[in-house]
Amino acid sequence: MTATAFRTVRAALLLFPLLAACTSLSPESRLAAGLEDAGLPKDMARCMAKRMASKLSIAQLQKLQSLGTLRKSPSEPLTIEELVHKLRAMGDPQIVAISAKAAFSCSF
Numbered sequence: 001m002t003a004t005a006f007r008t009v010r011a012a013l014l015l016f017p018l019l020a021a022c023t024s025l026s027p028e029s030r031l032a033a034g035l036e037d038a039g040l041p042k043d044m045a046r047c048m049a050k051r052m053a054s055k056l057s058i059a060q061l062q063k064l065q066s067l068g069t070l071r072k073s074p075s076e077p078l079t080i081e082e083l084v085h086k087l088r089a090m091g092d093p094q095i096v097a098i099s100a101k102a103a104f105s106c107s108f
Contacts, residue, residue, distance in 0.1 A: 027061055028053035038067035038086075039078030047106035048099065055098050063090055080107070 032049035036042055053061070067086060080103045087096045 026053070027058075031061060031064060034065055034067055038083065039076065040083065041077055044103075044106055048102040051102035051105060052098050056095065060092060060095050063092060063095065066090075 028049050031053050032046045035045035035048055040048070056064075067083075083103065084096065084100055087099050090096075
């Protein structure tokens with residue numbers, strides 16, 4: 001094996017774990033982070049994301065990314081009522097229905 005080929009293989013082996021880490025962020029984990037950024041408590045955000053991620057399309061998940069920018073105060077948690085109000089403003093009834101059902105299920 002030549003020195004150039006060896007360096008290429010070595011670089012690929014070093015980069016592989018980094019690439020794997022980038023792809024390991026599932027839609028569920030990104031949704032949970034977004035809900036948490038929006039102001040939901042961590043446990044509620046994770047529970048809701050688990051129930052929502054598989055039921056929403058990629059386009060709907062992308063719409064939900066804007067929730068984090070709508071947070072009114074970093075110190076005040078977001079209530080479920082406020083979340084539903086923000087979701088209704090997105091104009092997608094399926095997002096509202098799935099999110100409300102997940103919030104209800106995770107409240108108990």
